[in-house]
Amino acid sequence: MARAVSTRRKIVTTAVAWAIGLLIFFPIYWTILTSFKTEAQAINNPPLFWGFDFTLENYAVVQERSDYMRFLWNSVVIAGGSTLIGILVAVPAAWSMAFVPSRRTKDILLWMLSTKMLPAVGVLYPISLIFVQFNLLDTRIGLTLVLMLINLPIIVWMLYTYFREIPVDILEAARMDGAGLRQEILYVLTPMAIPGIASTVLLNIILAWNEAFWTLTLTAANAAPLTAFIASYSSPEGLFYAKLSAASTMAIAPILILGWFSQKQLVRGLTFGAVK
């Protein structure tokens, strides 16, 4: 039964929620705003919130200097590819852990997660050498594989948690009706876990899209994604904040839009199983 909430309380909580939301959104808002200023206005003190002439010049400069579409395409391929392969590997793994656990399942899960605790730079040389050996440097396939491996523990963990919420009885019923393992996973488990899988996919696309260590380290001219595009506008000697902001806005726009349209799915997936 819903609890009665006073209007005053509603107003307060709404205001607090909005304040927190705006605070979190502010850096993005500021980046977008700065991208429409001139370089001099971008560093103006006090900061300019309004009263400046909107200019599209930064976008024109960025567009002229860099091949945005090439970076974008690389980001799409790498983020999408690594997530897709990751899901294909993780669904069977999570299924076995959730429904036919062994004595060591918990240990394996923890061990998988422990690989995330090592700073990426710790394996910089081994990975670089493997890449050199197999001619994977500056290739989309190489980067896709690395990002898939890096995000795999998270994918498995998330899927495992979702699968655990699904009653085993339903799967057993399917088996009683003569479903094989493949059919069980494909036609019974997967449809039921769609919200969980969808949010896992979304979260991993975002993680892969924003990954800025390996994508900068293992690429040069051919496979560089949008993170490299942003990095090329950062300058320790010279104030190019407006252009940097324009580049950042262009780089985050696709993922921001994706997030915007799928936010319901994301929130539902992320809070799935939180309330029992």
Next chain:
Amino acid sequence: MAFGTALRAPTALALGVFATAATAQDTTITIATVNNGDMIRMQGYTDLFTEQTGIGVEWVTLEENVLRQRVTTDITTNGGQFDIMTIGMYETPIWGANGWLVPLDDLSDEYEVDDILPAMRGGLSHDGTLYAAPFYGESSMVMYRTDLMEEAGLEMPEAPTWQFIREAAAAMDDPENDINGICLRGKPGWGEGGAFITVTANSFGARWFDEDWNAQFDTPEWNEALTFFVDLMNSYGPPGYATNGFNENLSLFQQGRCGMWIDATVAASFVTNPDDSTVADSVGFALAPNSEGVEKRSNWLWAWALAIPAGTQKEDAAQQFIEWATSKEYIELVAENEGWANVPPGARTSLYETPEYAEVPFAEMTLQSIDAADPTDPTVEPVPYVGIQFVAIPEFAGIATEVSQEFAEVYAGQQSVEQALENAQALTNDAMEAAGYR
């Protein structure tokens, strides 16, 4: 658009490229570079190079620190991703000594290698062999507000002392109008605040190491230098200067909030550009200061230079590009299309003999500053290392970053000068011992 004009520029035809175009057809070289004005400008002209030689050029532009890590990894793992790397004066002699770079010892006669400024050539060589060609070079100097100096009734000498700088800072400091007497770097990092305090120490007679690689932070000279700096900045510097680096100070100066700023000579073209700077028409220049009675001044020397990593398959094409990009003719090309104030400075003697360039307000002081810097003799007392604002050994970047963090804690009021120097002394000696120097 400037770039469009450039393509049609008559200089394009005259621009010398010193090898036959036919040999290099269908070759594409990849160049790793940093994001700064001169480099970006050059990217706009590379179509001309491709037109004349048939060599395609791919650019990978990265932030300075990312670039360092990226190219170091590439070199040490034999990745072969880059045919040309943009590296600085710190890396060049170290990497040259390691055999990581192709020696630039058979440059063509037309290139006139002797035209490279001696200080630059010395800093980019190891054992007399040039390993990288300077694209542009810089030193550091004093930039000051001529209007505020006049109001204060002072006149900036061409070669000021720290004591005068302090006096001028006191006179120009005007907190009510939001004007700081002086703005200097305090931000941690060997290339940021670390570089500045190192050159300041040089000009107080201090040094990083004695001839046996013992750290020297326990000397009175270091104490005097750091105490002076902290006192100067606490009295007349901007609040929170412990986190100010080049860009933060540039921003402050351009908004008219600094009486003086001592930093890279390359900043001169920014602060005198009326599009970005509110004080463009009232900036004067002077040599970086020294402490009274100390012969060494606090000006550094730096160059962004183009080098060829050993192991590239396209050495010839890479060398052709380097000869083109760092040639006299390239400078003329930029001058013709964008004016003399926009050519890459600090690399060639002939540039400073060009009458048109002499009219650029900061040209003379830049040259004097570069000439006054000698990386092979940076300190009053002898040292076992090369480098002015750095020590050209591989361990330095790590050590100096830690030391600059200790100092930044002093700037932020979290520890005393003595404590910071004691910590710096201990950590430097430990690191040098571990690395086998002591």
